[in-house]
Amino acid sequence: MEPEQFLSFVRDYVERHPECGARVAAYAQAGVDAALAKAYERAADMEVALVVAVSKKWKGGDKVILDKLKKWEGKTSCRWDWFTDQTTGDAHE
Numbered sequence: 477m478e479p480e481q482f483l484s485f486v487r488d489y490v491e492r493h494p495e496c497g498a499r500v501a502a503y504a505q506a507g508v509d510a511a512l513a514k515a516y517e518r519a520a521d522m523e524v525a526l527v528v529a530v531s532k533k534w535k536g537g538d539k540v541i542l543d544k545l546k547k548w549e550g551k552t553s554c555r556w557d558w559f560t561d562q563t564t565g566d567a568h569e
Contacts, residue, residue, distance in 0.1 A: 518552065542560060
């Protein structure tokens with residue numbers, strides 16, 4: 477189902493059953509809250525990776541960076557496979 481179809485269905489349903497409006501709003505807010513929590517977690521992991529990258533004092537720092545990048549691979553606006561594959565020996569030719 478396309479997003480517009482789904483939202484139209486929800487609008488029509490709430491119009492027919494207005495008592496459900498508050499529940500629909502609560503579920504929508506819960507979805508936004510969950511997405512925000514994931515974004516905060518991703519941001520925190522990227523901050524950790526950056527701190528480790530710029531600090532030469534961390535033993536095993538490369539592993540920490542690699543673990544953080546792999547955790548969010550395919551879920552960020554940047555592609556990290558060029559780095560994660562190269563670091564693990566799976567570099568693309």
